[in-house]
Amino acid sequence: MFLALRDLRHAKLKFGLISLIIFLIVFLVLFITGLAAGLASDNGAAISESPASGYVLQKGAENRFSRSTLTKTKAQQLAKKFKQATPLTIQQGTIQRAKDAAKKTDMAYFVVKQGSFIAPKSVSGQTLNTTGVVVSDKLKASGYRLGQKFKDSQSGVTLKIIGFTTAMTYSHTPVVYVTPNQWQKMMPQETQTVSALAVKQTTTTKPKLAGAHLVSKEAIIQNVPGYSAEQGSLDMMIAFLYIISVVVLAVFFYVITIQKIREFGVLKALGTKTSYLARYLIGEIGVVALLAVIIADIVVAALAQVMPAAMPFIISGQIILTTSLIFVVVAVLSAVVSLVKVARVDPNTAIGGAGE
């Protein structure tokens, strides 16, 4: 580290700029990772955080609730094949407050039996019962409060908020949990059907189901409208950022190494081992990358605190740590090409003023 520290100190500007670039890339990766996680949660929290392990959907529904209908008798028959199963209907809709009729809010109805294992856990207010509905915390941002009444735009039925649950969402819209009773009032024509059956399964054996099939929670999330496309593009961006950073860093360090070839020849002639030079180079890169990554981590952690609710951003300390680690490793790996070059430098070039 004798050489590395002195070189870093002497060429502060050069290494500062490289550090800045690594910082920007790491920051971007962490930012996109946070956004991806935020969007994922925003998209399907009501499914991913539900205690249900899977769902029984109508055959041919392609893992989508919107395309699945089961008659209540059919649902009851199917339910017998599982230890725990309860009907679930999901329907996207719009609601509005009496005072503010012009401002409508998109949301999703989850029709669940009160007391069933998929009934929402209330954070404030009462648990779901026939006197009213339990809604997602997200609705608070649109001005909805405990005890307030609102109207279903389509049917005109009025519902009262008796409890708030966590930020449950489905396809980026807040979830309103209603009981089958309330649902019947809103949708009198649909009294005989449900969308699906939520099940909690402990065994891995798949029971035979006529005209229906069991879909895992993960497959449902993948098929929440918009989810795959969104996550796919974000993952792609992250992958490209990694590739870009490897290439950019490799080029940077290679150029720096090329500039120093003559110096390496002299150092070798003076009796420096190649392994010492390799450690010097890796040490230098390691320090530059570590510095950049630490600053990026701090900035992202700070940013996570101040991001507006409208921009879902979720990042855990563990993800920050893993990403940082990967980056330092990537930075060091990018030096490999340069190390090969250093190993090939002939100490004899120092004699005879060669290379001029």
Added chain:
Amino acid sequence: MTETLKLTNVVKYYQDGDARIEVLREVSLAVKPGEFAAVVGPSGAGKSTFLSIAGALLRPSEGQVYLAGQEITQLSQKQWTKIRLEQIGFIFQNSELIPYLTVMDQLCYMSVLARRKGQEKRAQELLTHLGLAKRLQQYPAALSGGERQRVAIARALMNDPQLILADEPTASLDSKRGREVVTMLRDEVHANQKAAVMVTHDERVLDLVDTVYQIEDGVLKKKD
């Protein structure tokens, strides 16, 4: 007394297709402790090649190289690196100081490499002795050509080597500075019983050395 550097019948040739380019032919020479030798000759005569072979940087095609009685001709690159570090002091043309090390650190680096601790005092003494006491914390870019070459001499002496090899040390200096540098080198050699070989174009400094060798077309001869 064993010679510090001894070359016996050293031949170096390069194969160029069928043709064989002979750069050194049957070169023999011996330099004793306390002896300052100079090698002169026209461009392309083989001076740098000779120095590389004497300095454990290039393997001869034939013949043997001895350093303080030990044959080093066929040692591995790794062993050569160790020998260069501990037993040979190099002074290059254009000094070749490391741009991001201060004058003090140029010397300290040598003891760091050799894993010798607490050598700061020695570095300071050497530099003071060579008239660089006021330049210890400066970078090479701030030094004059003569000062840089004096730092290079101090660096070559840092690990107390038996042999000093200088490759045209005066090439980038005016004649007055050139003489100063060579005088300092001579004084070191004589005072501390080092052996030194200097390759040079500069005929004006030859009065300062003990032995002069002339090399022409790869043949080395002692000049009287």
